[in-house]
Amino acid sequence: MLDIHQWVILLLIAALVAQDTTAGPQLLFSEPLVAGPLVGWVLGDFHLGLVIGIAAQLIWSGAVPAGSTFFLDVNVGTICAVVVAIVVGKTLLAMAVSLLWMIPVGILGSVLTSLNRRINARLAASVRPQLDRGRLIGIRHLTGWAIAGARGMTTVAVGVPLGAVIVRFLTLSAGPYLNPVLLWSGIFGAGAGVAVGVTWRYSHGKAAVFGVLAALGLWMVGIRPGW
Numbered sequence: 001m002l003d004i005h006q007w008v009i010l011l012l013i014a015a016l017v018a019q020d021t022t023a024g025p026q027l028l029f030s031e032p033l034v035a036g037p038l039v040g041w042v043l044g045d046f047h048l049g050l051v052i053g054i055a056a057q058l059i060w061s062g063a064v065p066a067g068s069t070f071f072l073d074v075n076v077g078t079i080c081a082v083v084v085a086i087v088v089g090k091t092l093l094a095m096a097v098s099l100l101w102m103i104p105v106g107i108l109g110s111v112l113t114s115l116n117r118r119i120n121a122r123l124a125a126s127v128r129p130q131l132d133r134g135r136l137i138g139i140r141h142l143t144g145w146a147i148a149g150a151r152g153m154t155t156v157a158v159g160v161p162l163g164a165v166i167v168r169f170l171t172l173s174a175g176p177y178l179n180p181v182l183l184w185s186g187i188f189g190a191g192a193g194v195a196v197g198v199t200w201r202y203s204h205g206k207a208a209v210f211g212v213l214a215a216l217g218l219w220m221v222g223i224r225p226g227w
Contacts, residue, residue: 001087002043009042010160011153014079018152019145021075022113032056032078039082048090049082052099055184056081058191073109076152077102080159087164088171092180096187097167105159112151119147 002010013035020030029035032053040049060074085098 006043010039010083010156013039014076014152014156015149017075017079019148022148030075032060032074035075036078036082039079043083043086045086045090048085048095052082052085052095053078055099055187055191056102072106073113074102074106076109076155077106079156080105080163083160084163084167088168092184093175093178094167094171096180096183097170099187101163101167105155105163108158109155112155
């Protein structure tokens with residue numbers, strides 16, 4: 001399990017990732033390809049964080065929000081996926097199931113983001129340009145930024161312990177019936193398909209399907225990832 005120092009670092013990273021995703025400064029260090037390896041490095045397994053970060057980045061390419069659109073919080077979800085995989089046991093199967101756990105965690109993060117936006121809207125509506133001084137406006141802005149950080153911290157604080165229990169149970173119960181390489185082929189195929197689908201006009205998911213089929217086909221003929 002994680003010690004108190006690791007928890008503090010992870011929660012701070014989660015706060016920065018959540019802030020960078022929506023509230024700013026939007027330097028793109030919230031991208032899964034950056035956040036995944038960073039968390040892996042903090043916990044002593046850079047390679048695991050990189051693999052999960054690459055897979056999550058492919059998914060994120062098709063989930064980037066536009067405006068106030070409801071989106072899957074893949075960025076903070078990547079942090080949870082890396083931590084859970086390391087806590088559960090660093091096996092291929094644990095990594096794959098942990099990445100799938102990113103989906104419910106991402107939904108939780110999105111719900112909290114919607115709540116964050118409502119609070120920010122109220123803060124913005126409370127501003128009286130003719131009466132409020134710049135200091136008060138700045139305090140409101142910093143409050144909204146802090147709430148975004150709290151959103152990321154809450155997502156990780158809930159997603160990691162719950163994910164560790166659920167992923168451990170799934171790997172133990174379903175492990176004998178799942179082929180981890182086949183599962184990872186499907187994950188990378190779906191992710192690659194989503195990424196291609198972003199630039200394939202009117203694809204409506206066809207690219208994701210083709211990506212899965214291509215990955216499974218490669219696996220069947222013996223061209224498999226060099227784990």
